[in-house]
Every structure is written in structure tokens, then in C-alpha cells.
Amino acid sequence: MLNQPTTSQSATRHALSQDEDAFKNDPAASLAGVRGKDVTRAAKALLKDSAKRGGGSIQMQDVVKIYPGAAKRALDDFNLDIKPGEMVVLLGGSGCGKSTALRSLAGLEDIQGGRILVGGQDVTGTPVNKREMAMVFQSYSLFPHMTALENVAFGLEVRGMGKAERRKTAMEQLELVGLADQAGKYTQQMSGGQQQRVALARALAIKPRVLLLDEPLSALDAKVRVQLRDQIRSIQLTTGTTTVFVTHDQEEALAVADRIGVMNKGRIEQIAAPRDLYQRPATEYVATFIGLTNRMPGASNGEEAVVFGQRLPLITGSAQGDAVTVLIRPENLTLIRADANDSHVGEHARVAAIHFLGALVRVDTVITSGEYQHRGNSKPLEVTVQLPAGELPDGLAIGDDVIVTPRPVAALAC
């Protein structure tokens, strides 16, 4: 579940730029500071704008889904609120309900409770084919008896568009995904990546109010996956289509999302911009699910904690107590050689492994001081530290004695 810190770093960088994107794409942001009649006018303009751009807001309110014969709820009072033009990623392990949420939104699953609104209209009882949503599936879903072009034109044909016009529109969509030269090919003649791009073009061709992506990249190999996810994001930004993307891959989620909803047991644990999610996780589940985290013993008063003698601020919602677990990212720890220590903070540790990751170095250490043990078992406390390569003490080797100190960066205690 934990990923390499390189990922976390690049994700943080990504998050920074995503934040700006989110602002650009969020027309509601321009409403700030407007009053009275102006609000109405601005709201109307906003609605018109979002309708023009094909985006619809989405509200899923207290949605309950129970599969026949299942004891547990697949969706348990599930709530989700998405702004027009936003790209929200639902992230979670298998069985957390993320696909069920997407399929309920699409109308492919009947729900047992709650409401679903798209663009302010209640679509809870609307059949799938009337919801004006388009979906890209994990398994290849192109119609095998049609060419790529015919596949893309299918949704238009269903809507009664003339033959010449739908050919033209379909061709434009194929160009958008860079597959115009594959228009006459059948499914079996295309690679997996090409098939998913045609599926994307097919979904976009009908100008859906909402684009639904159900792990569209899971069946592809790593390189194609990265290319296609970037392409999906840039197309989504161009068309401004409200998009819900479901994945179990946190790197994918961090890379494309305006906001990520981390799901657990049929609910969203936390929904926030990738950067917030990484830096200010609301729960232990979120903190450990995204990126790499050290579980370190400490004492907390709810606002501040002391870990290894170092005081550090806590994220709102942290636990209080003399024996809490503080979740600290590897990059928020630092280490120096034991003999160079001239401070009273930090704790002695032995270097267990050193991983060079280019610009960064990850050092696995085992705390040697006996008072820090993992609660509940007698295994020594293992702590991973991540440093810029330049900060690594010269000639540090496995077995060396070091001192590990947390940096004073906000962390979550639980």
C-alpha cells in the first residue's frame, strides 16, 4: 500500500500545479466578493458557462447500496459533491465501494437509498441511457463488430445524428485522442492503449454532462498508463467536462485529480486537493494509504506533540494523550551522525539500508534506544528517513550509528 517516496515527492510537485489548475477551472471562485443582484446574474452566467462547457455539478446524497445477498453495505450513506468542470478521483483499495459509487452515479446499479443530482436535477430514477453520462470501462468495451470510427459514432447515431455529420464529429474525436489514422481498424487490430483511447473518444463524442472513468488504465502496461493518464487530464481540461475517475493507484490519482476522495468501507474518508490530502491527512487511514508514513510514538496535547524530544505542530483532529502515534512522512525526518550530535533532541538509531533514488536518498533505520518499541509487539521501531542527496552525511554506511530527529512540520496524531 505504501509507495516509494519518489512518488510522494513528484506528487507534491504535481499537487502544487493542480491547485492552480483547479482555481482556473472553477468558475465559482470568481463569485467571491459579489453581492445582491450581481450574485444572481453571476450565478446565471456561471450556469450558462458550465452548461456550455458540458460540465454538470454532481451531488450524491446519503446514497446506500446493498448488493443482493451481501451483509455489508457497498455504499454506506455515501456523500459526494462535485463542482462543474472538476475532475474528482475516487481512490481506495479493492472492495471499498469506489466502483460501486461510480456505477450508481451512472445508473448501472440500483441504489437502496439517497439521491443523486446532476446539474441540480434529480436523476435517481432516470435510466442509464437518459442520464447523458458516458463511461470508459476497465475491460475493453469497444464493439467488436464496428471499426474505431463506427464505435465513436455509435452514441451520435443513437441520438439520430445524420451520417455525414456523425462521421465528421467522430473523426474530430479520434483526432483529439490522436488516433485519426486508426479510424478504419477493428478492435482486434488495435493495442490495449489504442482501444482505451477510442473508448475515451467514444465517450467524449456525445458531449456528456459527466464523464465516468472506471479504472480505465488498469489493464494497460506502465508506460502507456502514464501517457494515457496525462492525455486524459489534458483533454479533460480542454473540454471542461465534469469527470469522476476511479482508481486504486494513488500515483495516478495524485497526478490527474483536482480533488481526491479516499474511500474506505463505502464512504469517503477525506476528499481534498492532492496536496492537502498528502500534507494534512484527516485520518490515519488516509495518511497511511497515500504516500509513505512512519508511525512514531509521541505525546500530544491536541495542538502540539513531542516526538523524540522535538516539538511539532499537529493537524486539527489529532488525538490527545501521553502515548499517541504520530504519523510522520519520511521527508519530514532528518538524520545526522551520532558523534556529530550537539543537541538534546533526536534518538539514536542504526542504519539498516540506504536506497539512492537519484536526487533523494531513503535511509531505513532501526531505533536502538530501548524505550521506543512498537506498541503491542517487541519488534524494534523502524523508521524511514528521506533526505535530499546533498544532506546525507558523507560516507554513511549500513550499521552506522545515527540520530533521527523529526522536522517541525505539521503531522497527524492518532
Place this chain on the structure above:
Amino acid sequence: MAVNNADNTAPTAPMPPQLRAARARRQSIIKFVILLFTLGFLLVPLIAMLVFTLRHPLSGRWSLAPWVAIFTGNGETLGADLTVLWQGLGSSLALCVVTVAIMLLLMVPTMVIVHIRSRALERAIEWVATLPLTIPAIVLVVGLGPIYRWLSADVLNTNPIWLCFAYVVLVMPFAFRAIAVGLNSIDVKTLVEASRSLGASWPKVFFKVIIPNLWQSILSASFISIAVVLGEYTVASLLGRMNLQVALYQLGQSNSQISTAMSLLALLFGVVLLVALDLISGAMRKRKEGK
């Protein structure tokens, strides 16, 4: 394959190329003998039938008379009345059409819906569809007898075309298999969900997405059903209806040469059907996969 190996003198070859060539030759001779034996086993009865139609069993004279009688439709020279044969052939062909139509209307939508909605129900239907294979025809007829008595007396009439209901039951196991193969070869659920989410209504999903992808299996289900209906004797005979096989049997009582010739023709028709099926499905596959 074996010949290719013989030419291959790769260092991993366990024995000298000459020896391997010899073994390959020996293997191909064995294959040839087996093929010949099988062909003989299958063809001897057919050749015997053909000879029987050409050589009069009592006088030993060779003549084309039975074939002439069939193709001119006039059996008077041989003292046979062919009207019963035409009658039987006519009703069998009509039965083929009606049976296939009912079978497709009944089976295709049912199987598609069940395939999408419920795996458990699909297994139940498979079991039911296979029943006619396991129940002997004679047992089936015992059950069908009273129903057909009631059908012909109170609801419809004694026209042999109404055998189609019984025949739909008879072809069910074969048709089920053929259609199931088609359904399992495509991801029906995803295709349906994809087309639904693109805005297609159920009829559109069915006719524009599912049926075009099931063409091959629908064809093969139809051809197999036709072959079964053309060869059916027991039910028609025991229910006292006239079809091709019953007519052939009756004709065999008065002129066995014409009857045998007609049986050969019916068999040939079946073979042509199956070969056509193979060719059509092969061509369709090729078109889709490209050159």
C-alpha cells in the same frame, strides 16, 4: 510440423536429422492410414447406398431410373407414387423455417437477458435446455401425445406444421450450445453497459450491439436446428404426422431405391449446410480481423 523439424539442424536436436526425417515419415504414414480407415468407415455405407440406387437389387441391372424419377418428379415408370415424398419434403422444409424462427425468438432474447442478469438462472436454463437430449424421443412422445391430441382436436388442426412446437424442444440443446458459445466469446455485460451509457435504448442495444456480435452463433444454431428437423423421424412418425423421414420410410415400402436416393440427397443437403456454415463464419471472422 514434423517435416520442418527434420530440416532444422539446431544444436539442441536430440538425434541426427536423417533419423528424425525417417520418424516423421513413419508418423505421416500412420496418420494417413488412420484417416483412410475413418473415411472408409464413414463412406462405405454412403457408397453402398449410392450403388443400391443405381443397381436394381433383384435384376442386377444398372440404371439411373430412381434419380430420374426424383428429378422429374415422376415415379410412374418405377411404379411408385411420389406425391407422399413431395408432401413430406414440403412439410419438413416448412418445419425448418418455422422451428428456426420460433427457436431464435425464444432462445436469443432469453439467453441474452439471463446472461446479463443472473448466472444462477443461466445454469438452470442450460439444464432445462439439455433435458431433451437426455430424455429418449419415445418418452418425449408419450408426453407429447395427449398434448397434440388436444392441440389438433380443440385448438389447431392435424397439419404437420404444428410439429414445430415439439421440434423447438428437440433442437433446444443444440441451439443453446451454439448461442452460449457466442455469448461467452464476447463480454456481453460490458458491451451492454457501454451502449446503455452512450444513450442506447434496450431495443437498440439488442439489435445494434448484441445481435451483430452473435451472428455466427445464431447462424450455427439455425443450421444445426435445420439439420435436426430434416432428420427427425421418431416424433413425427409416432404422432402420425408426415415429414420427410416418414415419407422416405413409407416410400421405402414400395420403392426402396427412390427412398434411398432421397435419403442420400437429404444427407448431402445437411453436409452442404454445415460446410456453408463453416465457410460463412470463417469469412466473417476474416473480415473482422483484417488481412
